[in-house]
Amino acid sequence: MHGGINRPEPGTGLKVHFKDSKGNHIKTVEVNEGDSILEIAHEYDIDLEGACEASLACSTCHVILPPEYYDLLPEPGDDENDMLDMAFGLTDTSRLGCQVIMKKELDDIIVTLPAATRNMYVDGAKPTTH
Numbered sequence: 273m274h275g276g277i278n279r280p281e282p283g284t285g286l287k288v289h290f291k292d293s294k295g296n297h298i299k300t301v302e303v304n305e306g307d308s309i310l311e312i313a314h315e316y317d318i319d320l321e322g323a324c325e326a327s328l329a330c331s332t333c334h335v336i337l338p339p340e341y342y343d344l345l346p347e348p349g350d351d352e353n354d355m356l357d358m359a360f361g362l363t364d365t366s367r368l369g370c371q372v373i374m375k376k377e378l379d380d381i382i383v384t385l386p387a388a389t390r391n392m393y394v395d396g397a398k399p400t401t402h
């Protein structure tokens with residue numbers, strides 16, 4: 273088992289195109305509505321970490337979306353924005369991959385992996401505010 277999601281029958285799913293930080297195509301995969309980008313990445317062996325398993329406590333699932341797709345998503349919540357602030361290589365169209373849930377309108381989305389991730393919160397260390 274990888275990400276615990278089901279792969280659609282070839283030719284029936286929504287398409288997601290993964291690119292690396294330099295814009296090189298990594299792979300195109302087919303997925304179902306309701307799958308998150310993080311689950312999809314794990315299922316298809318894309319190098320997206322997701323250290324906190326979608327509990328909004330890390331920024332290692334950071335991905336960069338095309339603006340036209342970014343605009344189709346619900347606004348990020350405060351928790352997501354807090355984590356995004358810590359993401360390395362943050363852009364105006366960055367999201368946390370575990371919060372991007374596939375739907376029909378997102379068919380053919382291009383998901384770009386950031387240049388690097390910063391793992392400082394991965395092993396349980398919590399940021400202190402004072």
Ligand code: FES
Pocket residue numbers: 310321322323324325326327328329330331332333355368369370371
């Ligand atoms: S996996 Fe940690 S916030 Fe998405």
